[in-house]
Amino acid sequence: MGGAARPFAPLGTGSVRAGRPLRIAGLGLAQLGAALVACGLIASALLPREASWLAALGAVIVLGVPHGALDGAVAAPLLRPRYGRLWFGVFALPYxxxxxxxxxxxxxxxxxxxxxxxxxxxLHFGEEDAGPGRPVEAFLRGGLPIALPALLHPEATADIFAVVTRVPMAQLPAWWTAAAWLWLTLAAIVVPFRLAAHPPRRAMLAELAGLAAAFWLLPPLTAFALYFVTLHGPRHMRALVRDPVRAPGIDTMGRAVLAALPIFGLTLGLGAALWPLYASGSADPTATLLTLTLQMLSALTVPHVLLDRLASRHAPPPPTFADSLHRPSR
Ligand SMILES: CC1=C(/C=C/C(C)=C/C=C/C(C)=C/C=O)C(C)(C)CCC1
Ligand SMILES: [Fe+2]
Known part of the structure; x- marks a missing residue:
């Protein structure tokens, strides 16, 4: 895996650019919150299957979806200069x-x-976890949450996707199992070389070991929710908070959460509007919620990834040595 690059901080800290976050027993408030959510999710694995699905989906919706709702804050600085007050329509209609x-x-x-x-x-998980310009690490890390459930809990994973796709699935599709084995084989070949060449940070090893344990010991939807709300979502938000160009107004985690609220509300409204359509072909409300949540997540992820690409293409290039000769340093 990759060498020392981005400082590791898996769980959100109260304020990244400004001020000092409140700390209790050495943990930031947001880290404490994330630890509580993690404990709640782990405990929910003991519930009957439907109830544990509901707990995991609740966490994914309330705590995971808002990171995608920040897309408005990324699009505004790109579109507002050219389209003025019409920018939201120009953003939302194609999205x-x-x-x-x-x-x-x-x-x-x-x-x-x-x-x-x-x-x-x-692709999306890997880019967020590994950072840009690290394709091998991105493939290995992004593949983990998709390959491990297929290898370790194939029946439970097939049960989930039979509901999501509404296609009977006595077992996982062969292509998924084959791809998961390919991921494992590549990981087994590449990881020992990488470990020898770049000894990884202890925090990264702890994250990967924790994730592997979660996908081994917990039901697949619970393990996914744990990954999504404690690692993927906060990491995406923190990257935006730290980036002064892509979302200039978002410079603390608190502001990020506030900025996400309007589009998050809109997303919930869209889900509510689609509910009757999905409920009509569904066995029960939990199955409806699972289908609607996963299908909407996928539908929003496509423009979410495209926007990320567009925004990084429009970001000004880092200053060159010549720039530093011409501009007074601050
Ligand atoms: C539901 C589910 C799975 C897949 C979830 C996926 C693929 C989610 C993707 C979300 C994205 C890309 C969000 C973007 O921010 C697993 C882990 C295979 C097995 C357990 C249940
Ligand atoms: Fe995401």
Whole structure:
């Protein structure tokens, strides 16, 4: 795996750029909150399956989805200078149009859509976890949450995706199992070399060991929720808070949460509007919630990833040596 690069801080700290976060027993308030959420999710694994699905989905919706709702704050500085007050329409119409196409794809070709969703997730999780310009580490880290459930809990994972795709799945599709074995084989070949060449930070090893243990010991949806709300979401938010160019107004975790609220509310409203459509073909409300949540997550992830690409393409390049000769240093 990669060498020492970004400082590791898996759980959100109260304020990244400004002030000193409140600390209790050496933990920041947000870290304490994340630890409590993690304990709650782990305990929810003891509940009957439907109830544990509900707990995991509740966490994914309330604590995980808001990181995608920050896309408005990323799009505004790109679009407002050119479109003025119309910027929100210019942002939201293609974003939601693309999402609607993905929801349609789940109805028309559920299994290819599932394959595309899983591939996009490996890319998105990997880029966020490994950081830019580290394709091998990104593949290995992004592949972990997708490959381990297939290898360690194939029946439970198939049960979940039979509900999501509405395609009977006595077992996982062979392509998923094959891809998971390929990931494991590559990891077994690459990781020992990487470990020898760049001894990893202890915190990164602890994260990977913790994740592997979660995907081994917990039901797959619970382990995924744990990864999504304590690692992926906070990491995405922290990256935006630290980036003064992509979302200039978002410079503390508190501001990030506030900025996410309007689009998060809109997302919940869209989910509520779609509910009757999804409930009509569904066995029970928990199954409806699972299908709607995962399909909407996938539908929003496509424009979410595209916007991330666009925003990094439009970011000004880092200052060159020549720049530093011409500009007075501050
Ligand atoms: C539901 C679920 C899975 C997949 C979830 C995925 C693929 C989520 C992707 C979310 C994204 C990309 C969000 C973007 O921010 C697993 C872990 C395979 C097995 C357990 C249940
Ligand atoms: Fe994300």
């Amino acid at each position: 939601l149009g693309l999402s609607a196409l993905i929801l349609l794809a789940w109805q028309v070709t559920p299994l290819p859509t599932l394959a595309g969703f899983l591939a996009l997730s490996v």
